Amino acid sequence: MNILAKIKELRVAGRTSSFAFEGQDDDLRIIGGKLNVKSILEGSVRKDDKRNRVRITVQLINVDDGFHLWSETYDRELDDIFAIQDEIAREVAQALRITLLGEDEKRLEEVVSTDISAYETYLRAMQGLHEGAYVSLNNSVEQFQQVLALDPAFTPAKLGLVNAWSELANTGAITRSEALRQGLPLLETVLAEQPENSGARIQLALFRGFEENTAAAEAEFISALENDPRNARGLQEYGRYLFDHQQIVRGMELIDAALEIEPYSIRVLWAHCQTNAYIQNIDASLPSCARIREIAPDSPLGYYGWALAYLHTGDMARTAKGYADAILRDPDDYEMVAAMCGFWLTLGDLEQAEQWQQRADAIGAGQPIPIVTRLALYKYREQHDLARDLAKQTLDRNIEDRFGSNAGFRGVWAFESTRAGDYQAALMPYREAFPWAFDTPLQVPAPLNDKIFDVIQIAGLLKLAEPLSERPEQLLKISEKSAHQFSPGWGAWAPALAQASIATVRGDRQAAIGWLNNAWDNNWRASWRERLLQDAIISQLADEPGYQELVARFETDMERQREEAYEIMGIAK
Structure with missing residues (x-):
């Protein structure tokens, strides 16, 4: 197939798609329609291990009427298998009446050599x-x-x-x-x-x-x-x-x-x-x-x-x-197992979350994503000292980032430090990761992409630690310009959450709540607790009625979805 695909005059269906029909008894005209081709090359292979020989039968079928355009049988030594492939490719090309010129003819004659x-x-x-x-x-x-x-x-x-x-x-x-x-x-x-x-x-x-x-x-x-x-x-x-x-x-x-x-x-x-x-x-x-x-x-x-x-x-x-079904087929994937802990925390079932976290720890101890969900468990239980200590230990290890895990570790450390009123301590990991944000003059690396929330966090913490500094507003303006740069994988709600954080740092609480409602309207449900209740910036809105109403709306929706999850997953409660 690789040889045939190199001929410009031929439109060859991909190998993976073609072999998806291997061993199936479907009508060739149906298969041809699914692959969007006019001709189908099919064949069979019989091996004689004792004699070290192989018989290959090949036939070319016209998809429109199901009639044979060409057929051939090859009896060869197994050692010649790749020469046979080349021979078949050339004869099929001839059967299709394709004129080969120059480079294409040379490519057609290439042979892969291995046993x-x-x-x-x-x-x-x-x-x-x-x-x-x-x-x-x-x-x-x-x-x-x-x-x-x-x-x-x-x-x-x-x-x-x-x-x-x-x-x-x-x-x-x-x-x-x-x-x-x-x-x-x-x-x-x-x-x-x-x-x-x-x-x-x-x-x-x-x-x-x-x-x-x-x-x-x-x-x-x-x-x-x-x-x-x-x-x-x-x-x-x-x-x-x-x-x-x-x-x-x-x-x-x-x-x-x-x-x-x-x-x-x-x-x-x-x-x-x-x-x-x-x-x-x-x-x-x-x-x-x-x-x-x-x-x-x-x-x-x-x-x-x-x-x-x-x-x-x-x-x-x-x-x-869906994650549970995927894990049945890939039980060693500790990131999916850890994600199940996060989903159950989102839905508000601590018991289920702890069971999944134990599995994640057993097969992925020390890996970034299981640590992220372990921290989420600590925060859910309000075990603040454990959360702060684990975040610090992990940051000190300087492990390679995985899906924004390092931003999560910094965020937990910042949240727990601001709860204790230690704003300079909260800034410590950001000074190490983003020294440019504290330098004078300010020189911003472009693009910020997935670093936007970190930069907003720095602005918010700096405003708490150094109220008279001009740097927070400078960082917020940079973040505003970059708020559209999120990869779509972050979710359609990510730009609204960034704008909510920017408005909170600026003290525009009603605008911030408006952006949070915009995120809700864009189907934001995942990790809502971490962003709404356990974020050093957004949690400053806790005394606002609009914020409290949004929290209540999330809790009601998660209660409904939790019962639905029990039903579709067959969990007795």
Whole structure:
């Protein structure tokens, strides 16, 4: 398939989508319609291990009428398997009456060289990589390493291994720094040998994103897609990159283009599901999640995506249900387990939250997200000394950030310190993390993106600690200009919450309450306790009637959703 896909005159459905129909008895005309192709190449393989031979039967079917365009049978030694692939590709091209010229003809003759056992292990590794679970990804790493032990020159396995490390970092199983340490040297060896390898360029773009080098990341994406414009993974990853950097429309166009090429790719479907969930387009998100569950029932992604769709529309009961179903398929993912603690705290069930936190601590002790939810438990119980001590210990460890975890640790420390009236102590971790915010003259790094709440927090704490300082207002003006820069993953309510915090620091309490109500209207329900009741800035509104009314509204809604969660999850109360 890789060889055929390089021929410009051919429009070849993606490998992942094509193989989604392996072993199925559906009418070929139906399959052709789902893949949006005019011809289907199908075949069968019979191995004779005793004689070390293989018989491959291949036939090309016209989707419109179901008639054969061409067929052939190949009897070969197993050692020649990849030469057979090349031979089949050339004969199919001839059967389709495509004229090959220049570079395309040269590409058609390229042959991958490795042994059959390595290739079979490679295919299993790719399957685990696409499933995206902790266990399957770790298994993929081992399998790719086995392949490279058998054939150190097999480039697809090198890229697969690098990709697996990258995905492990995305899941939180390893840090981004670890993924770069493991993967970048191997990736560089591929690029040294094949500088135009589009798969390697796409992975390099992702690594530049890990390094927060946005200009280099975008340049690599563009270079890869100029060389291989129908690369579904490239379109999907670049689309997601643009989406996360506020180019939502263009990003989603690229993801849609990837979905047209690979309608049954778990990765592409996941990107489509996730991005639509973030913009609250649940009618587009849920079908993509359902298709993932259909083609990969053991993957957690179809259930996790379902949960995200409901999270961003404020349905915490179904969010918890989706996460629980995902955890059944990926029980080692301590971040999802910890998130269940957070959801039950949001819903107001301390008993359920504690049970999930115990599970998270058992499999993810010392990791950022379980610590975040442990702190949330302490705050819920009003165990302020425990919360302050754990926040300080974690900040002192200087662990790598995960989904804004360090901002959470600073926030807990600031809240507990301001409760004690020690405003300078509250500022201490912010001075270390954001020295530029305290320097004179003020020089702001751009863009602020996910640092906006930190900057507003600094402004609020500085105003408490140094009432006559002009710096708080300077920081607030910067934050106002950046309030639209949130990645959509933060939720449609994030800009309103930022504006509420800015208005609170300025002393405009009614405006602040108005912005909080705006966040409510935009389906803000997740982590409402932390932001409304346990934030050093917003909690200053506690004596305002409008604030108290909003708290009561949240509590009533969570009581209703809690009962709904018990019912749909089968929990007896």
